[in-house]
Amino acid sequence: MKRRHFIGAAVASAAALGAPMLRAQGRPRVVVVGGGAGGATVARYLAKDSAGALDVVLVEPNVVYSSCFFSNLTLADLRSPESLEHGYDRLGAFGITLVHDRATGVDRARREVTLGAGGVLAYDKLVLAPGIDFVPGSVTGWSEADDEIFPHAYRGGAQVALLRAQLGAMRPGGTFALVAPPNPYRCPPGPYERVSMVACLLSRINPTAKVLVLDPKPSFSKQALFEDGWARHYPGVVEWIGPDAGGAAVEVRPGVGEIVVAGAVLRVDVANIIPAQKAGAIADAAGLTEGGWVPVEPLALATKADPAVHVLGDAAAQGDMPKSGFSANSQAKVVANAIRAELTGSRAFPPRYANTCWSAIAPGDGVKVGATYSAGEGKIAAGAGFISQAGEAAELRAATYAESFAWYDAISEDIFG
Ligand SMILES: Cc1cc2nc3c(=O)[nH]c(=O)nc-3n(C[C@H](O)[C@H](O)[C@H](O)COP(=O)(O)OP(=O)(O)OC[C@H]3O[C@@H](n4cnc5c(N)ncnc54)[C@H](O)[C@@H]3O)c2cc1C
Incomplete structure (x- = not known):
């Protein structure tokens, strides 16, 4: 099969880095689309461990990655937005060719990315x-065009900064409303950590403000821990409205600052709309999605539709692992090992996956949930797990909180070098 190779400005800029460009040079090429928690890790491990035997190309439009993990803490001023920003410079040192562009299509028959x-x-x-x-139309009355009024803040960076600015400018005694997403979605405890951090901020700068959570789910991740924390740290501030009370069928009106819940019109001062989610659009363009996500096999996250394409992180329908940065990073190392073994004949190790999700409830009060996972029958299957308990000693909670900060530093280095 005759293949075209790099063409265009993005490629020219990559060539200027002095990186190897052509498969004609004899090395198998792995193209990685997406330089986030999953993609940057897989590119780094492929390049690092193959020591030049593979031509690794990372395609990512942004020059700075602003992590969603820990972004909730910026809402309570417990982290600076700058501390969550990561560049790609260090990945270049591993011999990865960086292409700062967006992948717009995949021709799987020709094995080409446009x-x-x-x-x-x-x-x-x-x-x-x-x-x-985001799934268009999943929250009645809201589209991404409204995200400057009612932000989603579910991709890092500017949207989170906007939400923080809106909270800072909220009228005294105003109402913040969060519309939570249906399962499955990125970071199961994320919306509820956000509620905690918003309540933390408001209790300091706007103590008579209220926090309303509108939820289509009858229950949520670490629910008992969050509810216990809200009662202890922010008594009377947070009200959770589940599907039985209208949380599943809200209509939002960004133009007039209203949300309709079970027929009642609520005036809201700041609203955070987190819609239903699906795999990033390129997965659909590649013809790999089913029900919005990409089915993958559990040994190396090769897609069930095409063994030459692996999908990992939030976009994958892999089984029991939650969609988290920890999971994406863990999956990436398995995928890198399997691809390297297949393309270079190096040793393949049995897949082992792990995840821990920490959540901050208040400064110095952290909780966590986690598990190990293995390749099961047709899916990644959960093994032994652990979860924080309500009523734990303050010292243990403080240690868990500190542990999450150490995790952030460690995983950032593991992803970006
Ligand atoms: C508020 C919040 C809090 C969170 N807290 C935690 C936490 O404490 N711990 C944790 O483990 N996880 C947490 N997460 C979840 C975590 O951020 C995600 O699960 C993780 O980032 C998923 O990694 P990923 O590689 O799949 O996607 P991402 O990290 O989002 O990376 C995807 C990348 O792909 C790029 N991209 C998309 N389309 C294209 C294209 N067509 N061409 C080229 N590039 C493309 C994007 O620009 C992006 O850089 C949190 C998420 C949120 C929203």
């Missing part, structure tokens, strides 16, 4: 780690 700037990348193996997109 780029927004017009280039084409041939691949021997393709890894897609594009994260999430």
Whole structure:
């Protein structure tokens, strides 16, 4: 099969880095789309462990990655937004070719990825780690065009900064409403950690303000721990409205600052709309999605539709692992090992997966849930797990909180070098 190779401005800029460009040089090429928690990790491990035997190309439009993990803490001023920003410079040192462009299509028959700037990348193996997109129309009255009024703040960076600014400017005694997403979605405890951090901020700068959670789910991750924490730290501030009380069928009106719940019109001062989610659009463009997500096998996250394409992180329908940065990073190392073994003949290790999700409830009060996972029958299956308990000693909670900060530093280094 005759293949075209790099064409276009993005490729020219990559060539300027002095990186190897062509499969014609004899090395198998792995193209990784998405430089987030999953994609940057897989690119780094592939390049680092293959020591030059693989041509690794990472396609990512942004030059700075603003992590969602820990973004809730910026809402309570417990972390600075700058401390969550990561560049890609160090990945270049591993011999990865960085292409700052967006992948717009995948021709799986020709094994080619097309780029927004017009280039084409041939691949021997393709890894897609594009994260999430939102399901249009999933919250009545809201679309992404409204995200400057009612932000989603579910991708890091500017949206989170906007939400923090809106909270800071909220009228005294105002109402903040969070519309939570249906399962499955990125970071199961994320909306509820956000509620905790917003309540933390408001109890300091706007103590008569109220926090309303509108939820389509009858229960949520670490519910007992969050509810216990809200009662202890922010008594009377947080009200959770589940599906029985209208949380599943809200209508939002960004233009007039209203949310309709079970027929009642509520005036809201700041609203955070977290819609239903699906795999990042490139997964759909590649013809790999079913029900919005990409079915993958559990040994190496190869897609069930095409063994030359692996999908990991939030976009994958892999089984029992929650959609988290920890999971994406863990999956990426398994995928890197399997691809390297297949393309270079190196040793393949049995897959082992792990996840821990920490959540901050208040400064110095952290909780966690986690588990190990293995390749089961047709899916990644949960093994032994653990979870924090209500009523734990303050010292243990403080240690868990500190542990989460150490985790952030460690995983950032593991992802970005
Ligand atoms: C508020 C919040 C709190 C969170 N807290 C935690 C936490 O404490 N711990 C934890 O483990 N996880 C947490 N998460 C979840 C975590 O952020 C995600 O699960 C994780 O980022 C998923 O990694 P990913 O690689 O699949 O996607 P991402 O990290 O989102 O990376 C996807 C990348 O792909 C790029 N991309 C998309 N489409 C294309 C394309 N067509 N071409 C090229 N590039 C493309 C994007 O620009 C992006 O850089 C949190 C999430 C939120 C929203």
